[in-house]
Amino acid sequence: MIEVGDLTVTFGTGARAVRAVRGISFTVAEGESFGLVGESGSGKSTVLRAMAGLNRDWGGRMTVAGQPLGKTRARAFYRSLQMVFQDPFGSLHPRHTINDILGEPLKIHVIGDSETRILNALDEVGLGPEYRFRFPHQLSGGQRQRIAIARALIINPPIMLLDEPTSALDVSVQAEILNLLRRLRNEHRLTYILVSHDLSVVAHMCDRLAIMNAGRVVEQLSVERLRAHEPDHPYTKQLLRASLGYDRAAAENLEWFD
Amino acid sequence: MSGAGDDTLLDVKNLSVRFQTTKGPVEAVRGVSFTLGRERLGIVGESGSGKSQTGRAILGLTAKNGRISADHVRFDGMDLARTTDQAMRKVRGARISMIMQDPRYSLNPVIRVGEQIAEAYRVHTGANRSEARRRTIEMLNRVRIREVEKVVNLYPHEVSGGMGQRIMIAMMLIPDPDILIADEPTSALDVTVQLQVLAILDDMVRERGMGLIFISHDLNLVASFCDRVLVMYGGQIMETLDAGKLHEAEHPYTRGLLNCLPTLNDARDLAVLERDPAWLEPVGAGGPGGGQ
Ligand SMILES: Nc1ncnc2c1ncn2[C@@H]1O[C@H](COP(=O)(O)OP(=O)(O)OP(=O)(O)O)[C@@H](O)[C@H]1O
Ligand SMILES: Nc1ncnc2c1ncn2[C@@H]1O[C@H](COP(=O)(O)OP(=O)(O)OP(=O)(O)O)[C@@H](O)[C@H]1O
Ligand SMILES: [Mg+2]
Ligand SMILES: [Mg+2]
Numbered sequence: 001m002i003e004v005g006d007l008t009v010t011f012g013t014g015a016r017a018v019r020a021v022r023g024i025s026f027t028v029a030e031g032e033s034f035g036l037v038g039e040s041g042s043g044k045s046t047v048l049r050a051m052a053g054l055n056r057d058w059g060g061r062m063t064v065a066g067q068p069l070g071k072t073r074a075r076a077f078y079r080s081l082q083m084v085f086q087d088p089f090g091s092l093h094p095r096h097t098i099n100d101i102l103g104e105p106l107k108i109h110v111i112g113d114s115e116t117r118i119l120n121a122l123d124e125v126g127l128g129p130e131y132r133f134r135f136p137h138q139l140s141g142g143q144r145q146r147i148a149i150a151r152a153l154i155i156n157p158p159i160m161l162l163d164e165p166t167s168a169l170d171v172s173v174q175a176e177i178l179n180l181l182r183r184l185r186n187e188h189r190l191t192y193i194l195v196s197h198d199l200s201v202v203a204h205m206c207d208r209l210a211i212m213n214a215g216r217v218v219e220q221l222s223v224e225r226l227r228a229h230e231p232d233h234p235y236t237k238q239l240l241r242a243s244l245g246y247d248r249a250a251a252e253n254l255e256w257f258d
Numbered sequence: 259m260s261g262a263g264d265d266t267l268l269d270v271k272n273l274s275v276r277f278q279t280t281k282g283p284v285e286a287v288r289g290v291s292f293t294l295g296r297e298r299l300g301i302v303g304e305s306g307s308g309k310s311q312t313g314r315a316i317l318g319l320t321a322k323n324g325r326i327s328a329d330h331v332r333f334d335g336m337d338l339a340r341t342t343d344q345a346m347r348k349v350r351g352a353r354i355s356m357i358m359q360d361p362r363y364s365l366n367p368v369i370r371v372g373e374q375i376a377e378a379y380r381v382h383t384g385a386n387r388s389e390a391r392r393r394t395i396e397m398l399n400r401v402r403i404r405e406v407e408k409v410v411n412l413y414p415h416e417v418s419g420g421m422g423q424r425i426m427i428a429m430m431l432i433p434d435p436d437i438l439i440a441d442e443p444t445s446a447l448d449v450t451v452q453l454q455v456l457a458i459l460d461d462m463v464r465e466r467g468m469g470l471i472f473i474s475h476d477l478n479l480v481a482s483f484c485d486r487v488l489v490m491y492g493g494q495i496m497e498t499l500d501a502g503k504l505h506e507a508e509h510p511y512t513r514g515l516l517n518c519l520p521t522l523n524d525a526r527d528l529a530v531l532e533r534d535p536a537w538l539e540p541v542g543a544g545g546p547g548g549g550q
Contacts, residue, residue, distance in 0.1 A: 170304045175528035203521075254450055
């Protein structure tokens with residue numbers, strides 16, 4: 001469903017150039033859920049943004065549903081792929097009602113029957129019709145994140161790119177959203193790429209994952225191997241150790257990988 | 259501080275925050291009492307339970323439609339609930355720092371991040387430009403940012419989520435505050451960088467005697483990092499626990515939160531929280547909100 005080959009993304013030029021993504025490759029099968037984990041600043045969001053067509057300065061190959069991607073994307077592309085952004089505060093227009101926000105993708109893709117679809121989308125994410133004419137600031141953080149997910153889902157895209165969809169949420173809302181995403185994936189055979197710092201979230205949601213460090217993929221492994229604490233790369237081993245909670249001695253002994 | 263042998267940095271008694279809205283009043287914080295020593299005090303609780311508003315009220319940063327009431331908020335001989343704006347400005351930042359929940363929005367979007375940190379350093383220390391620049395680089399290295407020489411030239415929207423959080427942490431530590439209120443300071447960090455940033459905060463508490471209020475929804479992290487933890491629901495403190503005993507909590511709300519957590523080994527659907535209306539009733543003076 002998704003093939004990424006030797007993808008590179010560099011911001012700026014000359015001495016100030018930031019080589020955010022340095023030649024990474026992976027494939028995701030249809031109906032699969034693929035995790036992207038790694039150091040803060042290692043390029044995870046940049047990979048998703050390049051795939052979603054939000055950044056034109058990339059090199060390498062990307063293929064989605066058999067179609068090689070160019071620098072620009074036709075409108076139809078977004079019917080097959082939608083992204084939920086890392087930042088639930090910034091991604092909803094503050095002066096648009098929920099109705100406007102959910103109606104926009106329908107307008108862009110000239111999909112009719114918007115009232116029914118908006119109410120359905122709200123229902124899918126567990127929000128009643130009373131939320132339809134509210135503004136984003138009148139919702140809690142978790143409710144806003146559910147709107148962001150509903151906006152991505154409303155046009156039924158077969159592929160969803162999820163950038164830290166629950167890191168800003170408390171554990172009870174996180175549980176609701178993870179259950180929702182799993183249900184939708186099972187019902188509609190969706191393909192996910194999920195970025196998360198939380199290895200338990202990735203283990204819960206994904207089949208396989210790639211571990212990123214400093215713009216590279218250092219290792220790809222199945223969730224079974226992660227669960228068995230059997231990764232190959234020392235950075236992944238370090239991540240697993242650090243995920244057990246705060247430990248002063250472990251903090252002292254962390255290695256730095258380049 | 260208020261006297262030799264007295265390790266209480268902050269004493270909050272019966273703090274409430276109420277907002278006026280077009281749909282009537284919202285009681286965001288209801289009669290919260292706790293003390294903070296030279297320790298790591300965690301605040302956990304579901305979204306909307308009043309964690310951030312508690313932190314903001316201590317520093318007088320409540321939005322205009324909100325009203326704070328308290329028996330007292332005692333800090334270094336002052337009552338922060340009743341002090342003048344001028345005195346509050348001297349406390350805020352310099353003596354009690356707060357790391358806000360959405361760091362990239364707390365940074366000025368049109369100034370390069372290196373300049374912002376250096377400027378904050380100059381304001382607090384009176385250092386010259388080159389000294390401020392040197393210290394800025396040093397601090398960003400300390401919070402484990404890679405290629406610091408390049409990052410100082412970026413604008414806030416050009417740094418990753420986790421880099422923004424670390425930049426805010428570096429800025430807030432500049433004045434060497436007596437108390438740091440950190441609102442979800444590590445939610446965008448990977449677990450290894452998180453560990454290193456927590457070690458820095460840990461040092462500030464252990465070596466310099468800072469008091470840390472650590473607001474987080476990461477129950478496992480709070481259990482392993484903090485000394486004590488306040489569990490909030492509906493604006494009240496439901497219970498106060500030794501952080502190491504968080505997993506043995508008996509309150510059904512705390513248990514409900516713990517049960518929502520995904521684990522590495524369990525792929526079943528997650529439990530969701532069943533809320534009990536009784537939890538909203540006033541906890542009452544001398545109750546679990548006593549905070550000792
Ligand atoms: N517009 C930009 N201009 C310059 N550098 C950028 C820009 N956007 C991202 N970067 C840089 O690219 C690198 C990767 O950033 P990215 O946001 O992909 O990281 P990430 O893995 O998602 O991190 P986090 O887990 O902290 O969100 C960082 O060094 C960042 O500063
Ligand atoms: N300016 C305001 N006007 C009205 N209500 C407000 C205002 N600011 C906050 N609130 C309400 O106060 C309550 C407590 O908010 P607070 O930000 O303290 O929650 P929190 O525990 O930090 O949640 P989260 O985990 O989502 O950050 C919420 O119900 C919120 O909607
Ligand atoms: Mg990111
Ligand atoms: Mg908050």
